[in-house]
Amino acid sequence: MSEYLAAAVLLIGAFFMLVAGLGLIRLPDVYSRMHAATKATTFGMGGILSAVILFFQAAHVATHAILAIFFLFLTAPVAAHLISRAAYRKGPGLAPVTRLDEYGPYLARERSTSQTKNDINSHN
């Protein structure tokens, strides 16, 4: 019984990994690609490692697998946020279909204030 459940969860996880790969190819700019890759791979690894837990049914394997799931759920958003921030600061490169760009005005304001601060410092 648990073997069938493990097979089903494994196939769901692998399917989401495939969706991540497809999104990486099909989507128009780096931010939407990251959105596809990060969320789908996190969910897919959750499925595959749940299948590992259901297949082995041993405490030490479950501990390692749950630690791996926890770590992936913790680090994937952080890594994606760091890359998207760096990519935007190097030059937005947004797709033409983008409707809303909330970070652009904020970044312009931040840059202008830091510019005036530098001016004050240079005068002093």
Added chain:
Amino acid sequence: MIQAAVQIGLGMLGLSLALCFIRLVKGPTTADRVVAADTLATNILGVIALFAIQSGEELFIIAVLALAILSFVGTVVYAKFLERENIIE
């Protein structure tokens, strides 16, 4: 039953790895390539986990955990390099 599911899952992951490689080669910007490399690392984690089920060897799960940590560190360092173009300050 589970072995057949593992075979199908390995096929799906192989296809996903191929798509990631295409983006890694094509990627117009460096950020695209970093995202593709990150997804590639996560896909390899999936392959290792499936191989652990296929061979019945539990120790590969520890390799999954260690490789997840390493890929996170690599991605963070690459993000820092993209932003500052200077890792060691």
